[in-house]
Amino acid sequence: MSDWLVELGANPTSRSIVKSLGLPIPLPAALPRDRDAWRTGLLSGRRFLFESQSPLQGTFEALGATRATLGDGGHSDADVIVVDARDLVTIADLVRLHSFFGPRAGGLKAGGRAIVIAKDAASGAPLLVRHALEGFVKSLAKEVGGKGATANLIVDAGGSVEGPAAFFASRKSAFVTGQVIVADTSAEGTWERPLAGKVAVVTGAARGIGEATARTLAREGAHVFCIDRDAEKAPLEALAAAIGGTAMTLDVTSFEAGDKLAAAVSAHGGVDVIVHNAGITRDKTIGRMKRDAWDSVIAVNLEAIVRITDALAPKLRDGGRIIALSSIAGIAGNMGQTNYAATKAAVIGFVKDAQNRFGDRRITANAIAPGFIETQMTAKVPVAIREAGRRLSALAQGGMPEDVAEAITFLAHPKAGSVRGRVLRVCGGSFIGA
Numbered sequence: 432m433s434d435w436l437v438e439l440g441a442n443p444t445s446r447s448i449v450k451s452l453g454l455p456i457p458l459p460a461a462l463p464r465d466r467d468a469w470r471t472g473l474l475s476g477r478r479f480l481f482e483s484q485s486p487l488q489g490t491f492e493a494l495g496a497t498r499a500t501l502g503d504g505g506h507s508d509a510d511v512i513v514v515d516a517r518d519l520v521t522i523a524d525l526v527r528l529h530s531f532f533g534p535r536a537g538g539l540k541a542g543g544r545a546i547v548i549a550k551d552a553a554s555g556a557p558l559l560v561r562h563a564l565e566g567f568v569k570s571l572a573k574e575v576g577g578k579g580a581t582a583n584l585i586v587d588a589g590g591s592v593e594g595p596a597a598f599f600a601s602r603k604s605a606f607v608t609g610q611v612i613v614a615d616t617s618a619e620g621t622w623e624r625p626l627a628g629k630v631a632v633v634t635g636a637a638r639g640i641g642e643a644t645a646r647t648l649a650r651e652g653a654h655v656f657c658i659d660r661d662a663e664k665a666p667l668e669a670l671a672a673a674i675g676g677t678a679m680t681l682d683v684t685s686f687e688a689g690d691k692l693a694a695a696v697s698a699h700g701g702v703d704v705i706v707h708n709a710g711i712t713r714d715k716t717i718g719r720m721k722r723d724a725w726d727s728v729i730a731v732n733l734e735a736i737v738r739i740t741d742a743l744a745p746k747l748r749d750g751g752r753i754i755a756l757s758s759i760a761g762i763a764g765n766m767g768q769t770n771y772a773a774t775k776a777a778v779i780g781f782v783k784d785a786q787n788r789f790g791d792r793r794i795t796a797n798a799i800a801p802g803f804i805e806t807q808m809t810a811k812v813p814v815a816i817r818e819a820g821r822r823l824s825a826l827a828q829g830g831m832p833e834d835v836a837e838a839i840t841f842l843a844h845p846k847a848g849s850v851r852g853r854v855l856r857v858c859g860g861s862f863i864g865a
């Protein structure tokens with residue numbers, strides 16, 4: 432599964448042919464991506480430029496990045512430009528965004544990053560400023576997206592921002608743009624081999640986002656229990672063999688699924704990362720939707736998540752992670768998807784509830800809301816809607832399952848321990864529900 436326009440654009444000959452056709456849409460830029468393990472050299476080869484002094488400069492250097500050089504007129508050779516705006520408190524202070532990004536945003540290349548760090552505030556001008564930064568970053572994302580660059584905001588709500596900053600600055604966040612990550616507590620751990628010795632469960636692992644996630648978690652050292660339906664036994668077993676994990680054919684909606692999983696992880700001492708990824712669509716407008724279509728979507732996308740979490744809760748170790756797949760359809764709603772959108776919106780409530788229930792043990796629960804990702808699920812979407820889903824976004828293209836897997840793996844990283852009960856969109860800056 433791939434985005435045909437990105438493929439055409441990647442080849443110089445077809446790129447010039449497509450350009451000469453004068454399509455009413457720009458050719459999307461190829462996104463440079465990092466598919467290697469987290470490491471201390473995560474940002475090697477990246478040049479960064481900060482608007483003013485920030486402790487994050489030390490973090491970027493520790494991860495291998497170097498300082499950019501500043502040329503005439505404020506131009507620079509930076510790949511990552513950052514405004515640490517935690518000291519912006521008045522409306523007049525906002526002009527610093529204009530002074531810094533004005534001469535530089537245009538110079539960002541494919542894979543370039545603009546990052547703003549805000550301080551959370553409860554009232555007065557600082558609260559207005561915090562909101563202003565969100566509007567600014569979301570607009571900047573739309574302006575730089577045509578070049579395959581991203582812009583994101585991190586809100587310091589009294590928590591560690593270095594993990595989110597590293598993720599946004601790296602090429603692991605290629606399809607994340609126009610987003611906000613709030614950090615509200617401390618985060619510990621090292622950058623390398625973040626999941627060594629950890630046990631993970633991924634449902635719906637036979638293909639698509641689930642398969643990519645199982646591979647990425649295993650790459651970081653986790654033993655992954657790969658779960659999928661009986662019908663997917665062959666690809667599931669091949670995957671588990673390839674990543675040194677365990678394949679288990681289970682229908683997540685079956686009554687005993689949770690208990691079977693709990694027994695299986697017990698043999699490994701417990702579970703650290705639960706990824707609720709299995710999901711289905713049964714689309715029809717509400718008047719034409721059969722009861723069956725309603726029930727099956729609720730059962731897979733919602734009831735199974737709740738039941739499996741309850742069964743695994745006693746096995747979930749301190750510092751664990753619960754990550755559930757929502758969708759931008761759950762944020763914006765979608766014609767023909769009342770059943771699906773209800774479940775994907777409920778997932779946002781589920782992670783907030785799970786955060787309240789388990790947060791005292793340094794466990795985090797977060798949702799990922801993918802936009803248009805190239806998988807079998809979206810291959811079924813009618814062609815006109817599919818094209819709209821891809822192009823109506825800052826990056827003007829569909830994402831890859833690995834883009835979602837990298838975001839899930841970031842949330843599983845100890846350095847993301849400061850992100851709790853939130854939703855992270857991996858949507859290429861989709862205009863839907865933004």
Ligand code: NAD
Pocket residue numbers: 634635636637638639640641658659660663681682683684707708709710711731756757758759800801802803804805806807808809
């Ligand atoms: P996919 O259809 O390619 O894969 C889903 C997997 O879940 C399949 O392997 C399937 O066999 C498995 N599954 C379904 N029902 C199951 C059950 N009862 N028990 C066990 N396994 C079951 O889907 P995908 O595109 O990789 O999506 C993964 C998740 O991401 C889903 O929750 C989906 O709603 C969400 N999502 C996807 C997109 C996208 O653009 N692809 C967008 C938003 C959200």
